[in-house]
Amino acid sequence: MAVKERVGTVVSDKMEKTVVVAVENRFPHPIYKKTVSRTTRYKVHDEDNRCQVGDRVRITETRPLSRSKRWAVAEIMTTKSGS
Structure with missing residues (x-):
């Protein structure tokens, strides 16, 4: 089975050894064809x-x-400072 990967932005780092990452999914609406974005x-x-x-x-x-953690950080692509 293929390994699932996502790219997102860290929105919270207040927990120990855990961060909350927001992943945006864009897709066209099936009827109206407008691009809809959903954040998970x-x-x-x-x-x-x-x-x-x-x-x-x-x-x-x-x-x-844990009860809600099923993902792990693979790499930090860009930091907040831009490097």
Whole structure:
């Protein structure tokens, strides 16, 4: 089975070893054809607490780590400071 990956933005880093990542999904409305955007928030495991709010990250699906955590940070693509 293929590994699921998503790219999103960190919106909260207030928990220990966990960040909340918002992933935006854009698709055309089936009838009206207008582009609709839906945002899904994932609780993501961040072992080293390296992510900060505003970082762009790639996340991968993993085994259940807690009641609501099933994703882990694969890489930090861009940081809030832009590097």
